[in-house]
Amino acid sequence: MSQTSTARRGPLSRIGLFFRQVMAELRKVVRPTRTELLTYTAVCMVFVVSVMAFVAALDIGLGAVVVRVFGGSSS
Structure with a gap:
């Protein structure tokens, strides 16, 4: 129009x-079939868990570096 x-x-x-x-x-x-929906859900969950594990490892690693650089104890 x-x-x-x-x-x-x-x-x-x-x-x-x-x-x-x-x-x-x-x-x-x-619309996806039930099998497709379950597959998409599983792939999404695996991706989210793997990204969470990567971010957690990065957080723990950088936290350890910060403690080592700035010192944990003052003696």
Whole structure:
């Protein structure tokens, strides 16, 4: 549609057009099967746990470096 024909529509007509377009797009959605969903979930969980382990190791390592550089005890 051109800009002028959209501007001539009333607000309720534009809202109706919006919802018709949303429904048309939702009909195009392909939902994953149960197996695909479980696979995607497992992959996501493994990725998140591995990133958490990496960040934790980095935190522990940098913490140890900071304690070594700035000293832990004052004697």
